[in-house]
Amino acid sequence: MLRFTNTRTLQQTSLMKSFLRLQSTVTIPKMQKGVIFYETGGPLHYKDIPVPKPKANEILINVKYSGVCHTDLHAWKGDWPLATKLPLVGGHEGSGEVVAMGENVKGWKIGDLAGIKWLNGSCMSCELCESGHESNCEHADLSGYTHDGSFQQYATADAVQAARIPKGTNMAEVAPILCAGITVYKALKEADMRAGQWVCISGAAGGLGSLAVQYAKAMGYRVIGIDGGPGKEELFKSLGGEIFVDFTKTKDIVAEIQEATRGGPQGVINVSVSEAAISLSTKYVRPTGTVVLVGLPAHSYVKSEVFSHVVKSINIKGSYVGNRADTREALDFFARGLIKSPIKIIGLSELPNVYKLMEEGKILGRYVVDTSK
Ligand code: 8ID
Numbered sequence: 566m567l568r569f570t571n572t573r574t575l576q577q578t579s580l581m582k583s584f585l586r587l588q589s590t591v592t593i594p595k596m597q598k599g600v601i602f603y604e605t606g607g608p609l610h611y612k613d614i615p616v617p618k619p620k621a622n623e624i625l626i627n628v629k630y631s632g633v634c635h636t637d638l639h640a641w642k643g644d645w646p647l648a649t650k651l652p653l654v655g656g657h658e659g660s661g662e663v664v665a666m667g668e669n670v671k672g673w674k675i676g677d678l679a680g681i682k683w684l685n686g687s688c689m690s691c692e693l694c695e696s697g698h699e700s701n702c703e704h705a706d707l708s709g710y711t712h713d714g715s716f717q718q719y720a721t722a723d724a725v726q727a728a729r730i731p732k733g734t735n736m737a738e739v740a741p742i743l744c745a746g747i748t749v750y751k752a753l754k755e756a757d758m759r760a761g762q763w764v765c766i767s768g769a770a771g772g773l774g775s776l777a778v779q780y781a782k783a784m785g786y787r788v789i790g791i792d793g794g795p796g797k798e799e800l801f802k803s804l805g806g807e808i809f810v811d812f813t814k815t816k817d818i819v820a821e822i823q824e825a826t827r828g829g830p831q832g833v834i835n836v837s838v839s840e841a842a843i844s845l846s847t848k849y850v851r852p853t854g855t856v857v858l859v860g861l862p863a864h865s866y867v868k869s870e871v872f873s874h875v876v877k878s879i880n881i882k883g884s885y886v887g888n889r890a891d892t893r894e895a896l897d898f899f900a901r902g903l904i905k906s907p908i909k910i911i912g913l914s915e916l917p918n919v920y921k922l923m924e925e926g927k928i929l930g931r932y933v934v935d936t937s938k
Pocket residue numbers: 633634635636637639744745748767768769770771772773774791792793794812836837838839841842858859860861862884885886923926928930
């Protein structure tokens with residue numbers, strides 16, 4: 566069995582014959598390192614696995630970094646009412662370089678920087694795809710869920726949906742933008758607010774939350790955040806958040822938020838993984854305001870008391886990642902320096918430790934894995 570850590574080492578050896586060449590000058594190995602699991606909730610193996618071959622419509626990306634999203638934990642635990650492929654390589658915030666492409670690919674060249682998103686591909690011909698709701702497509706193919714994702718050194722992505730990353734971008738820092746950034750930016754748009762209004766980010770110090778605080782600021786909103794545990798308030802304030810509510814210490818969260826915002830925030834972005842926190846947001850939101858559901862706690866329902874829901878005329882809506890335009894716009898905020906990625910970089914082999922910390926709610930910002938380690 567071949568054992569190696571990167572392509573350069575391979576190039577220097579006599580194993581050149583075992584290389585696969587795909588219409589480029591880039592040398593692509595047959596095997597690579599990845600994290601794979603064979604059964605839901607089963608062991609996570611860091612091992613040599615085959616490099617996938619791009620289909621006619623796909624690009625092959627040499628993944629350098631990948632963010633670790635809470636969705637990856639849901640996929641491994643299998644707690645959503647949607648089956649994953651098995652065995653599965655997770656990950657859907659991958660940043661890297663195009664090293665090969667299928668014969669029908671247009672608009673990409675070898676060496677371009679590309680991103681692997683949650684929405685790997687969709688049919689592009691149904692009514693939802695036609696109207697820019699590609700993530701809601703019945704045939705959506707999902708990275709790290711129904712399609713092997715970015716927790717490997719080489720991954721495939723539909724050329725139409727893959728994110729375009731400008732040359733010169735910091736590849737580790739851009740990774741979380743590819744799911745968390747796009748998702749919170751889209752959710753803030755869905756909240757339909759005006760500059761100067763209050764938005765509450767529930768789950769403000771996690772991966773999505775820490776980016777939501779910054780996108781909200783960049784879009785001109787005032788930010789109140791809810792989270793709990795050591796270091797969370799400090800992170801929230803360092804990202805430009807104005808008022809922090811610690812849910813582990815505050816007795817009456819509704820009263821505190823309504824008082825601080827003089828009547829409640831006009832918008833709420835729910836990125837916590839807590840059913841109770843989501844239902845609470847229907848109580849403190851301002852009359853005529855919008856509650857956006859983003860976090861996906863398993864087996865959960867949002868409970869909103871009908872009388873006040875009607876009399877306050879509040880809106881509750883779901884928001885699911887974003888389309889290609891949202892992707893381009895979210896990346897543009899990042900490229901302009903308005904969004905800082907609060908990341909910790911570790912080796913891909915250490916992925917199981919991240920899942921453990923995530924389960925315990927102990928993560929500040931985002932962990933990003935380096936696929937070479
Ligand atoms: O398109 C989408 N809708 C989408 C895209 C990406 C991710 C949805 N998600 C979902 C994930 O599947 C997950 O369910 O969003 C959720 C959050 O993902 P994440 O930001 O990657 O998770 P995290 O880094 O673990 O952060 C969660 C934060 O919530 C806080 C935790 O302390 C943590 O900081 N939190 C919890 I758990 N309970 C809370 C509570 N009661 C709370 N914050 C406030 N109140």
